Amino acid sequence: MRAWLDDEPLLLGPPAQRAVLGLLVLAGGQPVGLATLVDALWGDRPPASAVNVIQTHVKRLRRLLEPGRTPHSRSEVLPYLGDSYRLGVPADQIDIMRFRRLVRHAADGGGVAVLTEALALWQGRPFADLPLLAEHPRVLSIMAEHRAALGRYGAAMLAAGAVDRAISAFEEVAVADPLDEMGQARLVRAYAAAGLRAQACTTYHAVRRRLADELGVAPGPELTAAYQEILDDDSRAHVLTGPPIAVVRTVPAELLADVPVFIGRAYELGELDRLTIAPEQDTIVIVVVSGTAGVGKTALATRWAHRARDRFPDGQLYIDLRGYDQEQPVSPDAALARFLRSLGLPGEQVPGDVEERAARYRSLLDGRRMLILLDNAASVDQIRPLLPGSAGSVVLVTSRDSLPGLIVRHGARRLDLDVLRREDALALLRRLVGEWATAEIGAAEALATQCARLPLAVRIAAELVHRRAPAALAEVVGELADHRRRLNLLSTGDSHSTIGVVFSWSYRDLPPGAARMFRLLGLHPGTDVDGFGAAALLGGEEATARECLELLAGRHQVQRIGDRYGMHDLLRAYAKDLAVRNGEVDLPRRVLEFYLHTAATAMDVLYPAERDRRPRVPRPAGALPTLHDVGTSLAWLDAERANLVATAVHAAEHGHAWYPVRLALVLLRYLESGGHYADAVALHEHALRAAESVPDHRSAAQLRINLGVVAVQQGRYAEAGAELRRALELAYEVGDDFARMRALGNLGHVYQWQGRYRKAARMLAEAIALARDTGAKGTEARGLGNLGHVRLRQGRYADAAEDLRAAIAICRDIGDAVGEAYALVYLGHVESALGRYDEAGEYHEHALILFRGATEPAGEAYALDGLGGVDLSRGEHEQALDRLSEALELFRRIRERAGEARVANSLGEVAAAMGRPAEARGHHLAALRLAAEIGNRYEQSRAQAGMEPLGEVEGRLASSAVATSVTSSGETPTMLDDPMSESML
Structure with a gap:
């Protein structure tokens, strides 16, 4: 499901949203009722919010399809008609x-050219990305229309003598509907017309068996007549040609010797057993084992062939086609000549013409059960003449290319071979190296990783260990630490077993664009890229970059996972070495600019109210993804997070201080709200070192504040306070009012968590005053929200409510939904403290909606905790447990320990109210231990209050924790509800 606006591809959002648009497309301009949409998306089990969900999808689709429409004006593209929606797009703008x-x-006399134009619009199964619509009647209907058009096209091509085109069309129809006798009869006749008698017969018998097995019927007159025509032609041909030439029947046994040390691959061997069994008696079996260089394709095929040789009593043929060798690849006619002699045909009788050789080869294989192992094939053209024409034999192909043409045209099955599993790589190393690998397990694991778990590389590394004997494994690991030196060390002197040389055979045959893409991927410090990241590397169009990536993936020089592409460490080292030799010594600046700008765009979508707090970055040249809503923006950041951190570290180490500094200032809110603390710390520490090296004290102050924010989220309050106080000093030194506001506000936040409420209030009041003087509305609103939280803790409910309402008003004015939601949560706790549970529930519900719309998991969890407290007050215990369990899961997912302690206490209170004292003790004790560990004195005190009826040992633990809290803070924590405030000021 794809759409464009002014030739720009649109990102249409999650599957359900794309399905809504798909259903409207299928309606052909007619209105589609809400009930129909609900039924298509959820069947007979729609959620209570189904209509609201659809309305949200439509709202987002309108924003995509009509970006210039003024708010509240009537939509022309997706108008609402009664209880229905209609897609108002001209018919010539919709492919179907x-x-x-x-x-x-074409049917009215337009001719084959028009039909060809129609079929060119077809790009695979309709809505293949939307399983929701897979069996929708209208989808099935247009698939039937496509098959009918293909049938007409094939008939026209057959009549015009273009047999190959006719066969392609009929094959596509036959695969799409295997029980369509008319379509299968056309295919049988087309094969016969092309001289492919064996394939025609095989097709007929396969359909005959399928009809019997699935429908319990015999072939109808049309299919039977097509088969009879083949038999009649064969009878006439035999009269004209006479008896066949006599051949001495032989039983070749040409397999290579089995691999002496073969470890693992149990799953793959089982898959080969399964894939090489014909599902039908008349089926030709072809299996392609594909994978990157050195992954062990030949070893696997050889091991399986020796295990299965009893299945092939008529012999086994083997040939190394040398498709990627430095030597000349074996041509099909040379391979056929060799196979014909192996099958008993005298050398003088081997035909000179390649087509005649292929025909004689198929004749000699007819009726025989043989294994034909075609090793190291480079292309389908190299293989096709070597395929048998009748069932009984199995063809096993190994190739670095995935050979899609063999799969599409000849029904081959594919087994993609990945690197060894960690356990198998270590086992292979132990077998090859011996006691050293067992004694030094850490070094053995490191060595297997350095070899990218490629069997060939592991074998070479083992030999290197033996050459260094009696040196320890650790010494070899140290030698291989340098990526470029690793390639030289993993050498045996034999071109067929030296990693760099083996890789070079694949690289040598790449077109220039794909070769350059391969080299540049070696310079990328991240793990993988998508099409846009690759375009930034290449400095070209996204479509061109994807073509290069697809070509590399097809040849297993990159690995495709979804819409992303990566490579293992050895290939990356080889690619980087090539890039350096080619003069491409550093990551292009355009890549850094691409990541920075796209990250800033995503953050503007996710947190628009904070746009002025982030540095502005220029738009780079080149293709950029369309990030039009919260879902696509968050998905991009999640997918690229590792790359963003890796490129920042790389830039910091290579003197590009501007990049990590700006990226850290852009990304903080995403990293801390999503619980990506390790990435946040790594990014900010490198950025801080880069800023201090310039020096840039203004940025250093902001970065230290960010590090303090992350430390607070992790419950490291002492560390957070130290960072924030240093940031405050820097802010005073350089006269940066914005940094002063943020440092003061977040210091107040830390003191609040430590139970030092009076000091927290002073810091926050100073931050608010400075924000008012400088007109920083967003900072003022967050400060008021946090101050309201402190006053809630102090039991000053009227003052708290006043501050919180003021914060909400500012947030609504500037469009800060997240800040508004946190203030609503605090206000909900104020209402709960005053016994006004209905009002409290409304505030928490409103906050929950805002948090979910902004994809703020921490806030969502705090709102759920607040609702759980309201449910508890109303005696709705089961509902409280459901909400709190969901909140606990969210906190654990983002690793927010203060929130986890809070919900544990809430669960303890619910368990106690339900008469489950043992369960309540367990929850409070867990909260107490976690809160004591991170220094959260409020939750310690709350846990102690819940554990007062406990036994002597647990009671002493609780009392000790609270005593520590009071002694350290100088202020006794007030027992009130408190969500963690939104930390960014």
Whole structure:
């Protein structure tokens, strides 16, 4: 499901949203009722919010399709009609409508050219990305329309003598509907017309068996007649040609010797057992084992062939086609000549013409059960003449290319071979190295990782260990630490077993664009890229970059996972070495600019109210992804997080201080709200070192504040306080009022968590005053929200409510939904403290909606905790447990320990109210231990209050924790509800 606006591809959002648009497309301009949409998306089990969800999807689709529409004006593209929606897009702008118009025109005399134009619009199964619509009647209907058009096209091509095109069309119809006898009969006749008698017969018998097994019927007259025509032609041909030439029947046994040390691959061997069994008696079996250089394709195929040789009593043929060798690849005619001699044909009788050789080869294989192992194939053209024409034999192909043409045209099955599992790589190393690998398990694991768990590399490394004997494994690991030196060390002197040389055979045959892409991927410090990241590397169009990536993936020089592409460490080292030799010594600046700008765009979508707090970055040249809503923006950041951190570390180490500094200032809110603390710390520490090296004290102050924020989220309050006090000093030194506000506000936040409420209030009041003087509305609102929270803790409910309402008003004015939501949560706790539970519930519900819309998991969890407290007050214990369990899961997912301690206490209170004292003790004790560990004195005190009825040992633990809290802070924590405030000021 794809759409464009002014030739720009649109990111259409999550599957359900794309399905809504798909259903409207299928309606062909007719209105689609809400009930129909609900039924299509959820069937007979729609959620209570189904209509609201659909309305949200439509709202987002309108923003995508009509970006210039003024708010509240009528939508022209997706108007609402009664209880229905309609897609108001002209028919010539929708592929399926254009397809139908062209097919009608072709039927009315437009000719084959028009039909060809119609079929060119087809790009695979409709809505293949939307399983929701897979069996929708209208989807099935347009698939039937496509098959009918293909049938007409094939008939026209057959009549015109273009047999190959006819076969392609009929094969596509036959695969799409295996029980369509008319379509299968056309295919049988087309094969016969092309001289592919064996394939025609095989097709007929396969359909005959399928009809019997699935429908319990015999072939109808059309299919039977097509088969009879083949038999009649064979009888006439035999009369004309006479008896066949006599051949001495031989049983070749040409397999290579089995691999002496073969470890693992149990799953893959089982898959080969399964894939090489014909599902039907008349089926030709072809299996392609594909994978990157050195992954062990030949070893696997050889091991399986020796295990399965009893299945092939008529012999086993083997040939190394040398498709990626430095020597000349073996041509099909040379391979056929060798196979014909192996099958008993005298050398003088081997035909000179390649087509005649292929025909004689198929004749000699007819009726025989043989294994044909075609090793190191480079292309389908190299293989096709070597395929048998009748069932009984199995063809096993190994290749670095995935050979899609063999799969599409000849029904081959694929087994993609990955690197060894960690356990198998270590086992292979132990077998090859011996006691050293067992004695030094850490070094053995490191060595297997350095070899990217490629069997060939592991074997070479083992030999290197033996050459260094009696040196320890650790010494070899140290030698291989340098990526470029590693390639030289993993050498045996034999071109067929030296990693760099083996890789070079694949690289040598790449087109220039793909070769350059391969080299530049070696310079990228991250783990993988998408099409846009690759385009930034290449400095070209996204479509061009994807073409290069697809070509590399097809040849297993990169690994495709979804829409992303990466490579293992050895290939990356080889690619980087090539890049350096080619003069491409550093990551292009355009890549850093691409990541920085796209990250800033995503943050503007996620947190628009904070746009002025982040540095502005220029738009780079080149293709950029369309990040139009919260979902696509968050998905991009999640997918690219590792790359963003890796490129920042790389830039900091290579003197590009501007990049890590700006990126850290851009990304803080995403990293801390999502619980990505390790990434946040790594990014900010490198950015801080880069800023101090310039020196840039203003940025250093902001970065220290950010580090303090992350430390607070992790419950490291002492560390947070130290960072924030140093940031405050820097802010005073350089006269940065914004940094002063943030440092003061977040110091107040730390003191609040430590139970030092009076000091927290003073810091926050100073931050608020400075924000008012400088007109920083957002900072003022967050400060008021946090001050209201402190006053809530102090039991000053009227003052707290006043501050919180003021914060909410500012947040609504500047569009800060997250800040508003946190203030609403605090206000909900004020209402709960005053016994006004209905009002409290409304505030928490409103906050929950805002948090979910902004994808703020921490806030969502705090709102759920607040609702759980309201449920407890109303005696709705089961509902309280459901909400609190969901909140606990969220806190654990983002690793927010203060929130986890809070919910544990809440669960303890609910368990106690339900008469489950043992369960309540368990929850409070867990909260107490966690809160004591991170220094959260409020939750310690709350846990102690819940554990007062406990036994002597647990009671002493609780009392000790609270005593420590009071002694350290100088202020006794007030027992009130408190969500963690939104920390960013």
